[in-house]
């Protein structure tokens with residue numbers, strides 16, 4: 257950019273006009289004025305602003321006027337939702353006044369939604385007086401920084417898979433003695449709640465189970481079968497009910513490994529009285545649709561019910577269907593997915609010949625991974641799916657059965 | 667399984683609030699009856715007013731039931747431990763959580779501590795160990811896990827098991843046996859539960875459901891997250907051969923961990 261001169265050159269309209277005049281020919285002609293020769297900084301260009309604010313053209317234009325016009329050119333090309341994210345400032349609690357322990361489940365190594373809620377509850381207690389949240393789980397603490405953990409104690413990796421609740425409880429008791437935290441929170445899940453009760457029984461302390469609301473001087477829980485609310489000062493040991501606290505968002509803490517004087521695993525002296533734990537194979541069709549993790553679903557596009565049944569068996573998936581299928585009697589009524597059937601929360605949903613009516617899609621909003629097979633490229637189900645195959649269900653089903661059997665024998 | 671004790675509490679109907687047999691306690695009694703133990707001890711600890719609702723348990727085929735009579739607001743743990751010590755049962759069955767009162771689910775753990783026994787939560791099946799090399803007295807258990815999964819394990823020595831709601835359903839209670847059965851009141855000494863009287867109680871008011879709305883981003887993003895149904899990553903294969911389609915599905919399932 258050139259430096260703008262303090263005195264602008266005067267426009268001489270006569271000279272400009274003379275420059276554009278062509279005198280050859282019968283009479284003088286004037287060339288058209290070049291567009292936007294002089295760029296005036298003070299002048300708005302409404303068209304350019306409009307083009308920069310356009311974030312979506314299909315199905316109808318949408319404008320985002322809050323965006324910075326300068327950066328708009330770049331983001332508009334990429335699409336929606338790339339608004340520049342400001343870096344979240346790191347919150348450091350160097351000298352904590354006290355510690356709040358959060359004992360997490362981390363089923364299968366993932367930080368579950370419930371685990372995040374427990375950390376959020378722990379932050380409520382910690383932030384009230386300059387305390388720090390110490391998370392305890394298998395695996396590293398990196399994934400927990402954005403959930404709100406200040407310090408992390410990693411349990412040995414081998415503990416993630418085997419079921420020895422007595423060992424976890426012993427580790428929690430050892431940490432309780434070593435760190436003397438002000439509060440210890442557990443998720444009120446089958447495993448977390450079990451460990452919490454073991455710790456409470458061993459320590460002879462009162463457990464405040466299933467906390468629904470929490471503050472530095474008052475915690476509440478449901479009692480008498482959910483008909484009463486019991487309130488008390490927060491006790492040392494508490495379990496946090498599921499979906500009672502929103503997980504934290506937009507925070508970043510250190511999640512730095514805590515150095516302990518002695519390793520946590522001091523609890524190996526007594527031999528565990530429970531042993532030989534192993535998962536049992538369960539019949540997928542005996543599970544209710546709301547419980548199962550993997551659903552094979554059929555719609556009106558399926559006519560080969562023999563293959564469908566065989567495929568369900570080969571995959572080990574629970575069979576389900578759309579309303580049309582259940583109305584026709586191909587599957588029992590309790591196997592219907594959708595608004596008037598079951599709302600499912602499976603991890604994987606494999607749909608053959610389902611159009612994806614709104615009533616059906618309502619039933620699968622909680623599903624993480626959807627695979628659809630349909631002959632119609634424009635079916636709603638194809639839009640919803642993570643993997644869509646436009647093909648005949650009657651051809652893909654036997655091919656898939658063959659492939660699974662081949663791979664199993666290979 | 668020679669000697670089984672069942673702990674029975676008074677339940678509370680979730681809608682009408684009337685006293686009834688507690689659902690998982692009745693399932694625990696069902697499991698105890700199905701085990702055909704040499705001796706079955708059924709115990710209830712609570713105030714003397716509890717009598718009528720206990721008859722529903724007797725109607726399931728139980729001949730006698732011990733009622734440890736406590737004063738209102740007393741802690742039942744100590745009297746129960748003292749009473750169980752006299753019988754020295756090899757297995758104690760309880761429900762998962764009381765339907766009335768504090769309902770913290772701590773009682774099985776405290777009893778186990780008092781009896782120096784192991785605790786196994788969420789049991790759906792109990793049988794004698796059938797592996798050839800197992801220790802005598804060991805029991806095979808099946809535990810219910812979330813999402814309908816099951817886990818088998820063995821327990822050695824004495825243990826306390828809490829019953830999961832997906833255990834075999836309790837049989838219906840018949841009127842005749844319920845009248846004929848005997849409730850034996852036993853006076854017991856108990857200390858008052860100070861923690862519970864320290865809590866303030868008020869009627870539970872349902873809270874608004876927690877919505878998972880993503881914060882941050884533009885108003886447009888938040889609106890989209892709240893209103894639009896999730897759409898997938900959208901990998902699309904148009905008219906592949908059946909084999910190619912099947913292979914794509916297979917790979918995707920393996921990636922999701924649904925197939926080995």
Ligand SMILES: Cc1cc2nc3c(=O)[nH]c(=O)nc-3n(C[C@H](O)[C@H](O)[C@H](O)COP(=O)(O)OP(=O)(O)OC[C@H]3O[C@@H](n4cnc5c(N)ncnc54)[C@H](O)[C@@H]3O)c2cc1C
Nearest residue numbers: 555556557578579594595596597609611613615631632649
């Ligand atoms: C009040 C109300 C409540 C409802 N509740 C529910 C509910 O809970 N659950 C529910 O499912 N429905 C419900 N419905 C019905 C819903 O509106 C749809 O009618 C229904 O979901 C359609 O089922 P479908 O996709 O199996 O059949 P169709 O709409 O007939 O779609 C069949 C699909 O299969 C495809 N196809 C055809 N042949 C093949 C082939 N050879 N290979 C592959 N694909 C093929 C077609 O392209 C089409 O997309 C409800 C309706 C109402 C009015």
